[in-house]
Amino acid sequence: MRNRENSQIYRQRKKNYVEELEEKVRIMASTIQHLTLENAVFFRSERVRIYITLRS
Incomplete structure (x- = not known):
């Protein structure tokens, strides 16, 4: 009986x-x-920022 209870507790x-x-x-x-x-x-916004900076 005790083993069954322990098994049930373990499974839970x-x-x-x-x-x-x-x-x-x-x-x-x-x-x-x-x-x-x-x-x-x-990264998209960084690419745009770099593109704008390089064009200036």
Whole structure:
């Protein structure tokens, strides 16, 4: 009986741990997507700034 309870507790802890990791992955993927877009916008604006500076 005790072994069954311990197994159930272990499975629940493992499930919680996996769910926490999955949430962290979702957050990190979202952050990467946001930063990638932000980086692209920055580089585009830098290219324009450099182009304007060189033409002046």
